[in-house]
Amino acid sequence: MVRTSATVLEVRDLVVEFSTERGIVRAVDGVSFSLMAGETLGLVGESGCGKTITCLALLGLVPSPAGRVVSGEILIDGRNIVGLNDRELRRIRGRDVAMIFQEPMTALNPVFSVRSQLVDVLKHQAGMSSRQAFVRALELLDMVGIPAPRQRITDYPHQLSGGMRQRVMIAMALACNPRVLVADEPTTALDVTTQAQVIEQIAKLQKELDMSVILVTHDLGVVAQMCENVMVMYCGEVVESGTAREMFASPAHPYTAGLLGSIPQIRKTRLQRLPVIPGLVPDLLNLPQGCYFNQRCAARLQRCESVRPGLERSHNSERQVACFNPQAGK
Amino acid sequence: MSAGIGIEVKERQTLWAKARYRFLRDKPGMVGLVVVLIFALIAIGVVFGWWGNDWSDIRGGRFDSASSEFWFGSNVNGQDIFSRTVYGTRTAFEVGLIVAVLSTVIGAVMGALSGFYSGTWIDATILWLKGVLDAIPFYLFVVAVAYAMQGQAYGMHVAMIATFWTTTGRLVRGEVIKLKELEFVEAARSIGVSELRIIFRHILPNTFHLLLVQCTIAFVAAIKSEVILSFLGLGIKDGVSWGGMLAESTAEVAAGEYNNFLFASLFMFVLVMAFNLFSDAMQDALDPKAA
Secondary structure, three states, X not given: OOOOOOEEEEEEEEEEEEEEOOEEEEEEEEEEEEEEOOOEEEEEXXXXXXXXXXXXXXXXOOOOOOEEEEEEEEEEOOEXXXXXXXXXXXXXXXXXXXXXXXXXXXXXXXXXXXXXXXXXXXXXXXXXXXXXXXXXXXXXXXXXXXXXXXXXXXXXXXXXXXXXXXXXXXXXXXXXXXXXXXXXXXXXXXXXXXXXXXXXXHHHHHHHHOOEEEEEEXXXXXXXXXXXXXXXXEOOEEEEEEEHHHHHHOOOOHXXXXXHHOXXXXXXXXXXXXXXXXXXXXXXXXXXXXXXXXXXXXXXXXHHHOOOXXXXXXXXXXXXXXXXXXXXXX | OOHHHHHHHHHOOOHHHHHHHHHHOOHHXXXXXXXXXXXXXXXXXXXXXXXXXXXXXXXXXXXXXXXXXXXXXXXXXXXXXXXXXXXXXXXXXXXXXXXXXHHHHHHHHHHHHHHHOOOOHHHXXXXXXXXXXXXXXXXXXXXXXXXXXXXXXXXXXXXXXXXXXXXXXXHHHHHHXXXXXXXXXXXXXXXXXXXXXXXXXXHHHHHHHHHHHHHHHHHHHHHHHHHHHHHOOOOOOOOOOHHHHHHHHHHHHOOOOOHXXXXXXXXXXHHHHHHHHHHHHHHHHHOOOOO
């Protein structure tokens, strides 16, 4: 496949804060990354590490008034969308960036049929006539792998299985031919077998439509299978980023290593216990001094407790790590 | 037909087909619907002048008893009680429909706005308005409106609408606050749908079952209130209503003349009862959450 190396999306030093009753929480702290056309970027991390908020920021959907983008830039084709008004943002949503959500159960409107929801999107966001929209809706359903779309299109969400609903969600997200598809844990709520199908479907569509995909997930297996590049987040910060191949072969940040280590594997000798990362994600209101990971880190140095490591590029690769004592490769 | 095919067929039904299926199996609901339709037919007949329009003609004697000419007897002025009861059906439907539809629409719009913008000045203003309206005793309010709109035929309607929408508004507000946190709202935003469209096209239809029930409750409440207001002399200005007949009957019952009282109450009771059965069945059938 020929890869055009045009940057579709670039995020520079994004900071998102939430004001809570107990103080200001920095949910996303200086995240930077860029996404090429046709690229798949995996966004990995524990719950509450800022993955979803980063994604919502890309659509200008950070829940306000509690949350707001404090600083940083989000460039879509070189145009900064931070600070645009709602009308301008609406033009970006769906067309430039579209999103699939985690919960297919609640992400479809329960009182409308698949047909009316899809046609509605096509008519109002893509400006089609009812007739065109209906034909296109059938095409989209077929494209996302729904069998017998002509019958399925009259169904209501409660009549569809989880996997089917997620496919309908994907069809809706694709309705306006977005350049970037943000998939926020698209398979977490699905069965394992369905997960594989949905992931495969996304990968297939990405190739067909030459979209860029940001895949947010807990599932490192999916990342290994689908993503070229991976970004690991912890407490709102990127702690490691690089190519998936490299990262899986030799994780540099102890947190990444911990995540990889805690995947169950079939081994010859049975393990007594699955290795886990000790401790809990720190409270965002009460972050530790120095490296945010230091209390859970086995490779902790004296320095880690007072100084926070910045994201630095290692000598001979694309990889960036925020750690004073990165793991040596095997 | 084998059971397997039966299940397959059911699986393919749309929401409306399913609701119809459930509704048709609900016997009390069906009886209610039939009775309501008969009443509606009576009301429509009056509007088209098929019957009941001779309600004010003086043809009989004072308190004639039921006969082939006066099916329900005649009243103190020698007017046909049957015609008056029939005409009262039209009045009841008019009051009920106008009040129910308008108060539900206003309640839905206000509730949706205050729910979606909960915590902002929009919500605060609407809540304040509801609080003010609810704080005034209903009949006092109606008297005030009727007085302020003296001579206007719709004073009573306005008063009822102004007070009835608040309940619907509160219910819708609560529901919308719950609904707006669901992911389909976020999903609609993520594909560029505007806020007003999200409120009225995506969220409000989810409160449909609530609105339907509120609408039927308001219909029944309006008919009942009309009776009390007519009794107080604040009812409709032209025409006759069941409330007006009951007001007349207060003097007659003591004298042993029951016809006004009996037939006005009977018609009202049957209609209100049937409407309640009907609305109950509709609520069960249309619940979008029942699979």
